[in-house]
Amino acid sequence: MEQLPNMRLTTQRQIILEELAKVTSHPTANEVYDMVRKRLPRIGLGTVYRNLELMADGGVILKLEVGGTQKRFDATVEPHYHIRCSSCGKVDDVHMKVQDQINQLAANVSNYEILGHHIEFSGICHDCQISQKKSAIN
Amino acid sequence: MEQLPNMRLTTQRQIILEELAKVTSHPTANEVYDMVRKRLPRIGLGTVYRNLELMADGGVILKLEVGGTQKRFDATVEPHYHIRCSSCGKVDDVHMKVQDQINQLAANVSNYEILGHHIEFSGICHDCQISQKKSAIN
DNA sequence: TTATGTGCAAAACATTTGCAGGAGT
DNA sequence: ACTCCTGCAAATGTTTTGCACATAA
Numbered sequence: 001m002e003q004l005p006n007m008r009l010t011t012q013r014q015i016i017l018e019e020l021a022k023v024t025s026h027p028t029a030n031e032v033y034d035m036v037r038k039r040l041p042r043i044g045l046g047t048v049y050r051n052l053e054l055m056a057d058g059g060v061i062l063k064l065e066v067g068g069t070q071k072r073f074d075a076t077v078e079p080h081y082h083i084r085c086s087s088c089g090k091v092d093d094v095h096m097k098v099q100d101q102i103n104q105l106a107a108n109v110s111n112y113e114i115l116g117h118h119i120e121f122s123g124i125c126h127d128c129q130i131s132q133k134k135s136a137i138n
Numbered sequence: 139m140e141q142l143p144n145m146r147l148t149t150q151r152q153i154i155l156e157e158l159a160k161v162t163s164h165p166t167a168n169e170v171y172d173m174v175r176k177r178l179p180r181i182g183l184g185t186v187y188r189n190l191e192l193m194a195d196g197g198v199i200l201k202l203e204v205g206g207t208q209k210r211f212d213a214t215v216e217p218h219y220h221i222r223c224s225s226c227g228k229v230d231d232v233h234m235k236v237q238d239q240i241n242q243l244a245a246n247v248s249n250y251e252i253l254g255h256h257i258e259f260s261g262i263c264h265d266c267q268i269s270q271k272k273s274a275i276n
Numbered sequence: 277t278t279a280t281g282t283g284c285a286a287a288a289c290a291t292t293t294g295c296a297g298g299a300g301t
Numbered sequence: 302a303c304t305c306c307t308g309c310a311a312a313t314g315t316t317t318t319g320c321a322c323a324t325a326a
Contacts (some may be wrong), residue, residue, distance in 0.1 A: 002242050044310095049305080085250065112264070113262040118219045118254070121255045126249045188318095287319090289317085294312090295308105296307105299307085
């Protein structure tokens with residue numbers, strides 16, 4: 001595992017990263033805690049929060065501040081977009097090309113130094129589309 | 139004030155909406171509470187939360203779930219983008235054209251029914267650019 | 277008049293932090 | 302050894318909620 005300088009390679013960090021890499025579901029800190037606890041039952045929730053935060057700061061993982069009350073985490077650090085189901089709150093990746101040219105459009109109309117952007121789509125996931133059709137029948 | 143059906147026009151709602159419309163700073167619920175309290179000292183924080191939520195549901199205002207811990211609110215409901223200062227956390231509008239064509243790009247690669255999108259830029263605001271230059275000298 | 281809304285306070289969540297003991301380098 | 306890290310629990314911060322009273326329609 002490639003870590004940042006000044007970060008020790010602890011069992012806890014290793015397993016948090018392994019478990020996060022296993023899924024594509026963008027889990028919340030608490031969901032990561034549940035996943036990790038199956039292998040490290042005595043780990044503290046604070047440790048999970050501390051390490052997710054540290055890894056996100058170090059660019060090892062991505063912290064998503066998308067809709068909903070909790071932050072979500074993603075082991076894929078390459079820039080990509082997300083979609084959130086308005087009905088069930090699930091978050092999925094959107095595998096489209098990153099639209100870097102829009103940074104220039106923003107730079108043209110803003111006095112900020114533009115660092116980057118993130119797009120969050122909203123929609124209805126396949127499962128929820130099906131549930132909606134079912135309930136429309138009744 | 140045009141409200142949704144089944145919503146009474148109360149003094150509290152009126153003033154919350156007026157105060158929100160006065161600013162372009164995308165205040166948090168607590169900041170709205172502080173603003174409103176100057177005119178209605180006995181209003182409860184719960185009332186502010188309840189009404190901001192209701193108005194956002196009804197499309198009278200916009201609820202922003204951008205980076206940072208707290209939700210922010212915006213009296214401008216026309217679709218537009220935002221930029222958040224990575225240094226101080228301030229949120230500003232980005233007055234560029236809405237890129238509706240990217241919804242189609244997302245629809246092409248996703249099995250979600252796309253409803254819309256929001257772009258959040260990140261950058262360094264003008265004030266923070268100046269502070270950074272000052273501290274670079276020392 | 278009556279359904280809805282309000283203030284207040286407590287509860288429910290989500291996240292952060294202090295500290296004494298533990299572990300990586 | 303000497304830091305840095307962890308588990309635990311308490312603290313903090315944000316949002317929601319229950320309830321008795323108030324008020325818009």
